[in-house]
Amino acid sequence: MEPRIVVDVMGADRPPAELAGGAIRAATALPIRLILVAHRPLLPPLPPGVEVLECPPAPEHEEGATRVARREDTSIARGLDALRRGEADAFLSPGSTGAVVSAAILRLGRLPGVVRPGLCASLPTLRGEVLLIDAGATADSKPAHLVQFADLGAAYAQAVLGIPSPTVGLLNIGTEHGKGDALTREAHPLLARTAGFVGNVEPHTILTERPVDVVVAGGFSGNLFLKAVEGGAEAVLTMVKGALRSSARARLGALLSRRALRAVAQSLRYEEHNAAPLLGVNGLVTVAHGRSDAAAIEGALRRTFQASRSQIVEVLRSRLSSPPAEPGLANPGDPRVPSATPTAAA
Amino acid sequence: MEPRIVVDVMGADRPPAELAGGAIRAATALPIRLILVAHRPLLPPLPPGVEVLECPPAPEHEEGATRVARREDTSIARGLDALRRGEADAFLSPGSTGAVVSAAILRLGRLPGVVRPGLCASLPTLRGEVLLIDAGATADSKPAHLVQFADLGAAYAQAVLGIPSPTVGLLNIGTEHGKGDALTREAHPLLARTAGFVGNVEPHTILTERPVDVVVAGGFSGNLFLKAVEGGAEAVLTMVKGALRSSARARLGALLSRRALRAVAQSLRYEEHNAAPLLGVNGLVTVAHGRSDAAAIEGALRRTFQASRSQIVEVLRSRLSSPPAEPGLANPGDPRVPSATPTAAA
Structure with a gap:
């Protein structure tokens, strides 16, 4: 139907x-x-x-x-x-x-067992789209919420985007273990038990290298990150447009490269990355x-x-009522997942 | 000498x-x-x-x-x-x-009275440079630290950048009062007593409209913001460069607009915004x-x-030992500063 x-x-x-x-x-x-x-x-x-x-x-x-x-x-x-x-x-x-x-x-x-629903946004990067959860459903997050966000986001990546074994990273200001504020420092060891978790990921790397499929963050940090990226991208595009009007020569160049530049602006437009589901x-x-x-x-x-x-809601419901690591997600053979030791399979 | x-x-x-x-x-x-x-x-x-x-x-x-x-x-x-x-x-x-x-x-x-020194970074925006403090000296900030960051940053804007009455905003995920996480919600009323404070400022607005001279943030948020902006800008520039190589026509256009585009990349290079002083x-x-x-x-x-x-360190030292609002900073006549009621002048 x-x-x-x-x-x-x-x-x-x-x-x-x-x-x-x-x-x-x-x-x-x-x-x-x-x-x-x-x-x-x-x-x-x-x-x-x-x-x-x-x-x-x-x-x-x-x-x-x-x-x-x-x-x-x-x-x-x-x-x-x-x-x-x-x-x-x-x-x-x-x-x-x-x-x-x-x-x-x-x-x-809320779905059974969900403490805080998370907003799961999609961001364009140089290497395809990346998911970000929580993109701002609730401002004050606790470490346990982040663990649940990881699970919700991974399930979405799997069910909706078709990524068989999604990798998950924690949005942080450094990659080393022990980096960050109280929230990220406490969430890190808890997330280590999540299938697909690869550790901390830094904001600039997310956009240029897309190190993971799903980025987990507290709602305040996630929303801040999203808005900063939007602002940074908009500012640069505006500067480029301004520069291309700055001289007759540049204007002629702009005319010739217009189609290519429009494709960039298009790929950055939030339209294609609009509609963040509220998971949970x-x-x-x-x-x-x-x-x-x-x-x-x-x-x-x-x-x-x-x-x-x-059927993402049904997928989440059945996932939440079953053991934490599902066969589809747990992938101990994946070299990117050093800490993926699903309790169910152990 | x-x-x-x-x-x-x-x-x-x-x-x-x-x-x-x-x-x-x-x-x-x-x-x-x-x-x-x-x-x-x-x-x-x-x-x-x-x-x-x-x-x-x-x-x-x-x-x-x-x-x-x-x-x-x-x-x-x-x-x-x-x-x-x-x-x-x-x-x-x-x-x-x-x-x-x-x-x-x-x-x-530390200078007398300073609880936490703050890293004061400079960011390029569409309307000139903006200061950001704390850009990442310490990850876990308390509301009172943010008030001191505001004062240190405003003093730097005045002494080094020559801005007579610097305006100050709080980095937040919404402009309305009451928005944000525990840190920003608690810091907001405390900052209201700071000369030049205009309220919350959002990440994207900072880059496109530069609503204030000094942006105050906890070290984690400040550093996250900085790295997200860097990443967003780098990603867009890379996309633009890629697009300009995508066809013969675009390549010819790129050749003509090269000088203009190079100026953009140049203005974004962190070189000119390098060297963040550790104030305090x-x-x-x-x-x-x-x-x-x-x-x-x-x-x-x-x-x-x-x-x-x-002589920024001497300026800060004398500022910290005098009443909170100095004549140079307090500017009750400034319409942008609704809450600027310096205690010394009251």
Whole structure:
């Protein structure tokens, strides 16, 4: 059956009609049933088959995330409730991350055994995409949360990205053992028992060398890292564009290399890396960038569809109820995994 | 009198002879007396006037920072001791940050009232350089440390960069009050009493809009931010270079815009932003990048000379012994400084 995906087109920076346009474009190309949650008068004419969940036009921007999360009449609450009642299979929102996370925990609950759900973002690197969990679901993380993030992220890499034995690294400011703050120093020995764990990974290496498939971080560090990378990339692209307008000669050069440079800008656009799933809640919820435009929502819906098709929530549920190291993940023969001694296989 | 600056050419990734070359080039152009700390046989022939502090050729890389810091026979210890004995005015090292910081605190001590010295890095942004403190002197910071970092950083911005009333922001994952982890949430109200404090600043905004002159952060976050920005910038530049080689047309374009693009790469090179002073210790110590080459050391020595000429350590000493808000910094008339109510002027 085609997955029923609810898309929240309210609460982002751009107008609902624009975001709805992107969602409709994706829905035309994919085998999904699209349900828009929106204030009806703000929507464009809809093609047949697209449903609408009505919600008030109220601006949710100004309130705190926790307040928004408790309200019953927001687009976020309406979408999540449809998911809870089994009337939808996935919910995508470009609303405030804090509000979506709080509301999802409140309305869907957590999967059995999950202490903190983690936001699993995807980042472009010079060597393909890398996953980052927690990208900012909760700011204050404890070492045990990081161990669970590692497991959730590895399961996602396996089920959705098709990586047979994902490797996992801890985001840190040095590679040596003993480096970092209290959180990373305490998490490191606990993570050593996780299948696929290779140790600390540094921010710059992640982007240039992609040393692992999954990067684990506390929510504050993960979000900081994500935003710093975005800022660094945007700043450099702006400088390059400026330089290419700086002289007649450079302008001519820019004209000739335009297509190649546009491909770079394109590959960095967050559209293709939009829609971070909130792993660990009892339902498939993905969070898109608040600055999303139509193209970004289109990309985000494609990612949400992939996650939905992989049955990621069911995969996580069965994984959490079975012994920590599953046969598929544990790979003692992998030379990159020195500490992978799964308790089940020992 | 010309400042006497000790440059440690051991302990970095590149050979001592190469780094010595960069230091000598800077010393030729600047009114300084250069003292190299090195194992003599590893140095090239030296021009007249350049002194050498002998140290063993021992590799210091493999040991832990604290172990290295306690040793008496390292290039770091030799350089710091010269500073302590008054035989030099500044010490520049591209050695392990951890080792330099620990050794500097151990051998020079802290300025009166300083709890934790902070590493004050300079970052290129789209709108000029921004200071970041603490860029990684100590991983575990407390809210009170951040308040002192703000004061040290603002004093440096004023004395060395000549910014009359520096503005200060707290590195955080959101701009709203109440955002962040325990450290930033607790530091925010304390910082509100700091002259020039404007609130939280987000990573990407720092690079594109440069909302403040000084960014305050805990050492872990500061270092993570710095490395993420470096990685993001390097990744994009590599992508751009790759794209410009991707077709004959793009290669021709690249040829024409080469000079402009080289200027971008140049402006991003850390050379010009090398040499982060360790503010709060009893002497002028600057830390350069471990990957520094000759040009990077040349730039770092230029920055160290500027800091030395501004008498930054004396400025900090007198600032720390006077009331928190100095007339020069406090600027209640500045509309950007809503909370600047200096106790001395109240």
